[in-house]
Amino acid sequence: MIDSVPDVVVVGGGVIGLSIAYFLSQRGATVTVLDQNQPGQEASWAGAGMLPPGNLPGARSASAQLRAYSHQRWRSLSQELRELTGIDNGYLESGGLEVGYAGEGDRLQAEANEWIAEGVPLEQLTAADLQRCEPALSPEIRQGYRLPGFAQVRNPRHLKALILACEMRHVRIVAGAPVMQFDTEANSTTGSRILAARTANEHFPASQFVIASGAWTGGLTRQLQVEIPVRPVRGQIVLLSAVPLPFKHIINNASRYLVPRADGRILIGATEEETGFEKRNTVEGVAALLQFAQRLVPELAQARLERTWSGLRPGSPSGNPFLSRLPRHSNGYVAAGHFRAGLQLSVATGELMAQLITTGSTDLNLEEFRIKS
Ligand SMILES: Cc1cc2nc3c(=O)[nH]c(=O)nc-3n(C[C@H](O)[C@H](O)[C@H](O)COP(=O)(O)OP(=O)(O)OC[C@H]3O[C@@H](n4cnc5c(N)ncnc54)[C@H](O)[C@@H]3O)c2cc1C
Structure with missing residues (x-):
């Protein structure tokens, strides 16, 4: 054979x-x-x-x-x-939150309208709802929506x-x-x-x-x-560990996100860089991801930093x-x-x-x- x-x-x-x-x-x-x-x-x-x-x-x-x-x-x-x-493979329907700071309401509403038009189950959430749903979220977060069908895989x-x-x-x-x-x-x-x-x-x-x-x-x-x-588009990721996990949902804010894994790890992603086939982490990329995570969930300032990596997405026009x-x-x-x-x-x-x-x-x-x- x-x-x-x-x-x-x-x-x-x-x-x-x-x-x-x-x-x-x-x-x-x-x-x-x-x-x-x-x-x-x-x-x-x-x-x-x-x-x-x-x-x-x-x-x-x-x-x-x-x-x-x-x-x-x-x-x-x-x-x-x-x-x-x-x-x-760790497939888990953890649900996803898309959240926004002041000034991001219009973007969030436009996105929510797209999901609703597609017939995807969605809950619109006020700042108070979000605090009840994920108390670790920053009080700076003003609005958002929840997609219960959002899943993840290891x-x-x-x-x-x-x-x-x-x-x-x-x-x-x-x-x-x-x-x-x-x-x-x-x-x-x-x-x-x-x-x-x-x-x-x-x-x-x-x-x-x-x-x-x-x-x-x-x-x-x-x-x-x-x-x-098709061209390489670099994405950097930072991996934290925080036990017990401060939140359960995947949390998205525009193109960046936090993904909590069941074992207490949290991925912070990701940069989007046109740097050819150069696969590495940079101080600027890692610092921006850490800053993003701490602003969104302030208690992550105390999380353990485990590792960083990067990958080359196959970008298309x-x-x-x-x-x-x-x-x-x-x-x-x-x-x-x-x-x-x-x-x-x-x-x-x-x-x-x-x-x-x-x-x-x-x-x-x-x-x-x-x-x-
Ligand atoms: C930081 C980051 C975060 C991401 N997050 C998500 C996410 O949350 N959800 C999601 O859906 N996607 C995500 N993506 C995108 C996703 O990872 C990619 O779109 C996907 O992995 C592409 O798969 P692929 O098999 O085409 O490419 P690859 O996984 O890159 O595989 C291509 C393979 O081809 C091989 N190869 C290349 N040239 C040759 C050759 N000449 N001969 C033989 N073999 C060759 C390579 O060695 C490689 O193994 C993310 C990507 C990155 C980098």
């Missing part, structure tokens, strides 16, 4: 590539995943694991549909992976579960396999086809190929004469991913550019790409995410 030519080679073993491999294997496809380093160690490991809610019948845009499609599958996928592998654990589940389904995962180019053939009737993915020393033939290489995707698709504008067949190679696909939402959208991406590759049609219309040639 291992030496025979697989149905599909997936380039990239982040949450996107692994989810696609998992759902493909569920459909009976044989799959090889190639990763340039160890799988599951890049953006998918670094992320905060926030999973916002959705409502498929009320979703008013393609991206809202994708989010809702994922949302309704997270709980059952987590249970399925736990039963299959024994690994608990993404490093989810990746471990996905890797083991893939292996149990006979997916071959090859670490230390940086794909550098593709062997292709031109055919006058079927158009060009990819024959194999190549590393420095090996080539990996397959019937179909998926490029799911996160922030590195653009460099690879260029080999196939396709410009896909619209913030939406590319989920598409390649324009010039009939057996090539791309799933990349999920920016700040790759964990939440990984379930939908895995399931829908597996549908596209094995049947040519999908539960949701993916036109919005297609690469225009």
